Amino acid sequence: MNSIGQDLDVSENFPDLPPFPNHVTTAPLLRISLKKLLDQNPAELSKLYDASVDIGFFYLDLRDAEQGQHLLDDADALFQVGERLFDLSLEEKQGYDFSSQKSYFGYKSQGVSPVDLDGNLDRAEFYNISKDDIMGITDPLPAPDVLLQSRGTARSFIENSHAMVRLVLQVLNHKLGLPEGTLSSLHRLQSKSADQMRFIKAPPQPVNDRRVALGEHTDFGSVTVLFNRLGGLQVLPPGSDAEWVYVKPLAGHAIMSLGDAMVKLTNGLLRSNIHRVTAPPGIQGGHTRYSLVYFARPEDEVLLQRLQGSDLIPPLQIGQVEETISSKDWVIRRAFGLRVDLVKGIDFEKSAGTEQLSRRVKV
Numbered sequence: 001m002n003s004i005g006q007d008l009d010v011s012e013n014f015p016d017l018p019p020f021p022n023h024v025t026t027a028p029l030l031r032i033s034l035k036k037l038l039d040q041n042p043a044e045l046s047k048l049y050d051a052s053v054d055i056g057f058f059y060l061d062l063r064d065a066e067q068g069q070h071l072l073d074d075a076d077a078l079f080q081v082g083e084r085l086f087d088l089s090l091e092e093k094q095g096y097d098f099s100s101q102k103s104y105f106g107y108k109s110q111g112v113s114p115v116d117l118d119g120n121l122d123r124a125e126f127y128n129i130s131k132d133d134i135m136g137i138t139d140p141l142p143a144p145d146v147l148l149q150s151r152g153t154a155r156s157f158i159e160n161s162h163a164m165v166r167l168v169l170q171v172l173n174h175k176l177g178l179p180e181g182t183l184s185s186l187h188r189l190q191s192k193s194a195d196q197m198r199f200i201k202a203p204p205q206p207v208n209d210r211r212v213a214l215g216e217h218t219d220f221g222s223v224t225v226l227f228n229r230l231g232g233l234q235v236l237p238p239g240s241d242a243e244w245v246y247v248k249p250l251a252g253h254a255i256m257s258l259g260d261a262m263v264k265l266t267n268g269l270l271r272s273n274i275h276r277v278t279a280p281p282g283i284q285g286g287h288t289r290y291s292l293v294y295f296a297r298p299e300d301e302v303l304l305q306r307l308q309g310s311d312l313i314p315p316l317q318i319g320q321v322e323e324t325i326s327s328k329d330w331v332i333r334r335a336f337g338l339r340v341d342l343v344k345g346i347d348f349e350k351s352a353g354t355e356q357l358s359r360r361v362k363v
């Protein structure tokens with residue numbers, strides 16, 4: 001693994017935060033230009049496909065196209081909203097924890113999910129907001145004032161993130177040789193889905209007890225659009241002897257990744273990489289880490305099974321039986337499976353996603 005920290009471009013650092021250290025190993029993720037994708041640049045389209053097959057993660061440089069710049073502006077504004085949101089008292093935030101009503105939208109406090117088999121608990125707060133709520137497809141959930149006042153920015157963030165997702169899906173659709181519009185037709189902005197945006201806060205950890213804050217997982221859905229500013233995100237490359245490597249945050253870029261749904265729709269051809277969040281490296285570890293995410297998922301009723309119509313998607317093997325599960329039920333199973341506050345006796349296997357396939361290790 002080489003370190004992309006070596007190509008120093010100060011404009012890719014984040015002002016007011018200590019820089020990402022040079023001495024840690026980073027994932028050599030491809031950088032893909034939004035403008036070149038929009039221009040249908042053949043080399044760029046191929047880079048996106050290769051990254052989706054090999055590692056399932058890539059950077060999207062948003063600086064060179066107007067819609068990308070709008071998304072960066074939305075993300076900047078929402079980072080400030082996120083700080084104010086998590087500054088509310090725990091008691092107030094817990095008033096927006098709807099998990100007892102079987103909703104994964106709203107607040108999730110720290111310490112409700114194991115991050116390892118020893119039972120150490122997570123060290124990250126979440127606030128999840130439904131795309132359907134912000135788009136007016138479902139009734140709005142109660143929310144704190146700081147969020148009610150930011151619904152316009154949230155909507156812009158969702159629309160712009162969703163446009164990036166649709167672009168990625170269009171490129172993959174074309175590369176896979178699927179009938180025109182297949183993937184887009186499963187991800188319509190105005191249709192009911194489990195799409196959500198998420199604010200995350202992970203406070204600095206004690207110097208002598210720095211560890212994983214968010215346990216290893218694959219994302220549940222199709223395409224994830226992630227903004228973070230401090231290191232801490234790590235991916236596990238394929239192979240049985242692979243070691244965790246950091247993903248260096250780059251200003252002006254989104255970190256894009258594929259989730260379980262893309263693996264299932266392509267019978268394992270595309271990859272959803274295992275990742276986790278640790279304490280930020282070096283002096284960054286003394287700072288509070290915030291992230292902002294958009295998770296796109298197939299529409300609620302879509303069955304997560306191999307798609308027909310592409311010669312590249314491997315056929316089912318003799319004896320391979322696909323589970324019949326809708327996108328909606330998959331997300332519910334994955335989201336609630338690892339909650340010590342909701343489930344008696346966590347069953348890691350039952351709530352697993354495509355982690356085993358992601359490892360690319362034959363068993």
Ligand SMILES: O=C(O)CCC(=O)C(=O)O
Nearest residue numbers: 200219228233277291293
């Ligand atoms: O905070 C990050 O960098 C990643 C968060 C993440 O993986 C998730 O929320 O699924």
Ligand SMILES: [Fe+2]
Nearest residue numbers: 217218219275
């Ligand atoms: Fe994730």
